[in-house]
Amino acid sequence: MIKTFQRQTLSYIFRGITFRPRPRYQTSAMATATAAALAVAKAGTTQCKVVLATTVAQSLLDEVQTTLKTLQRKPKLVGFLANEDPASRTYAEWTGKSCEQYGLDFELREVDKDELEAAVILANEDDSVDGGIIYFPIFGTKQDQYLQQILDVSKDVEGLSHKHVFNMYQNIRFLDENKARKSILPCTPLAVIKVLEYIGVYNKIIPYGNRLFGRTVMVVNRSEVVGRPLAALLANDGASVYSVDINNIQHFTRGEGVKMHRHHAVDTDLKVEDVIHKCDVVVTGVPSKGYKFPVELLKDGAICINFSSEENFGPEVMNKASIYVPAIGKVTIAILLRNLVRLCQNRELKSA
Numbered sequence: 408m409i410k411t412f413q414r415q416t417l418s419y420i421f422r423g424i425t426f427r428p429r430p431r432y433q434t435s436a437m438a439t440a441t442a443a444a445l446a447v448a449k450a451g452t453t454q455c456k457v458v459l460a461t462t463v464a465q466s467l468l469d470e471v472q473t474t475l476k477t478l479q480r481k482p483k484l485v486g487f488l489a490n491e492d493p494a495s496r497t498y499a500e501w502t503g504k505s506c507e508q509y510g511l512d513f514e515l516r517e518v519d520k521d522e523l524e525a526a527v528i529l530a531n532e533d534d535s536v537d538g539g540i541i542y543f544p545i546f547g548t549k550q551d552q553y554l555q556q557i558l559d560v561s562k563d564v565e566g567l568s569h570k571h572v573f574n575m576y577q578n579i580r581f582l583d584e585n586k587a588r589k590s591i592l593p594c595t596p597l598a599v600i601k602v603l604e605y606i607g608v609y610n611k612i613i614p615y616g617n618r619l620f621g622r623t624v625m626v627v628n629r630s631e632v633v634g635r636p637l638a639a640l641l642a643n644d645g646a647s648v649y650s651v652d653i654n655n656i657q658h659f660t661r662g663e664g665v666k667m668h669r670h671h672a673v674d675t676d677l678k679v680e681d682v683i684h685k686c687d688v689v690v691t692g693v694p695s696k697g698y699k700f701p702v703e704l705l706k707d708g709a710i711c712i713n714f715s716s717e718e719n720f721g722p723e724v725m726n727k728a729s730i731y732v733p734a735i736g737k738v739t740i741a742i743l744l745r746n747l748v749r750l751c752q753n754r755e756l757k758s759a
């Protein structure tokens with residue numbers, strides 16, 4: 408049954424899997440934003456420090472290289488591109504470049520939306536594939552959540568399958584009782600955390616697991632893939648988190664004195680202007696060109712991080728912020744590669 412199915416699907420799944428050149432209209436808004444921020448910093452008219460994703464990514468990529476040397480074979484990642492989203496293509500292109508640079512195999516499989524499920528099943532059964540990533544959105548409906556669960560948990564580099572998501576929300580860090588195989592965390596939320604560690608928002612004096620105790624963070628985005636997991640992870644580490652979406656603000660904490668084992672979230676009637684003065688860090692991920700965060704409300708010396716493909720902070724952010732991180736994509740990709748080698752480690756531990 409499977410064999411017939413494979414023969415039928417193979418022919419139309421594996422067609423021209425090469426990168427198309429990036430259309431002109433996509434020329435990188437974020438690259439322009441970053442260049443502008445760097446120019447302002449260089450002009451010396453601001454005390455704001457601009458931190459670049461490449462700088463943060465470096466130590467993660469070094470770690471990937473070290474782990475790679477201990478693996479039995481070269482890992483292979485497969486990307487499934489079934490949408491017309493320019494940000495997805497950019498992400499796939501950057502992933503391909505990074506894999507090449509660091510000696511990992513990357514194959515982009517471009518398929519139609521209705522072929523995606525079959526393509527993912529094929530990769531699940533293929534021992535030469537170590538990890539997979541499906542670029543979202545596909546249908547932009549609940550069907551996307553279904554597709555997310557098709558990818559085998561042992562190949563899920565983004566940590567979006569139910570077991571990983573469950574462990575993340577429950578604050579469980581390993582897949583097994585022996586605590587040998589690490590659970591996979593979603594790439595962009597973890598990238599934001601690595602940025603926060605790098606710039607010293609995580610307080611190393613405090614024990615691991617509580618290092619954000621005393622910090623207040625605003626996250627403007629509550630999607631299931633980035634904003635909500637990010638708010639939960641930050642609260643699990645002890646922060647007080649205001650999670651903002653188009654409808655309301657939720658407050659994520661581990662209770663007074665971080666006494667609870669994991670976060671809990673409550674709906675509030677608060678508005679951004681009610682809480683922004685308390686926020687040490689503001690993380691934005693609004694996917695629209697027209698949106699700009701109200702910089703004038705920021706606490707003086709706040710830390711501002713943008714993960715959206717759009718520029719959510721105007722250049723005036725440099726007059727208020729102590730640290731500005733205009734984009735984090737490169738860190739996301741470093742985490743993706745780190746997750747891939749983790750999956751390979753987990754596989755080797757399981758078969759040992």
Ligand SMILES: NC(=O)C1=CN([C@@H]2O[C@H](COP(=O)(O)OP(=O)(O)OC[C@H]3O[C@@H](n4cnc5c(N)ncnc54)[C@H](O)[C@@H]3O)[C@@H](O)[C@H]2O)C=CC1
Nearest residue numbers: 494595628629630633652653692694714715716717736739
């Ligand atoms: N740099 C990276 O590593 C990554 C970047 N992205 C980018 O992040 C952005 C968001 O992606 P997703 O979370 O997948 O999008 P999404 O469309 O699923 O979610 C957007 C979120 O923003 C909120 N939102 C929209 N307008 C708002 C407003 N005016 N005020 C407050 N909240 C508002 C929505 O309520 C929702 O929670 C996109 O630009 C995407 O390309 C996504 C994943 C990784």
Ligand SMILES: Nc1nc(=O)c2c([nH]1)NC[C@@H]1CN(c3ccc(C(=O)N[C@@H](CCC(=O)O)C(=O)O)cc3)C=[N+]21
Nearest residue numbers: 435437438494495497498501541542543734735736737
């Ligand atoms: N399953 C899934 N996971 C994702 O994480 C996901 C997705 N689907 N669909 C699309 C969005 C978009 N996204 C980006 C990640 C990095 C860059 C990136 O590397 N940006 C460069 C800039 C690129 C440029 O200069 O244009 C940077 O931030 O430095 C861009 C976009 C991930 N997404």
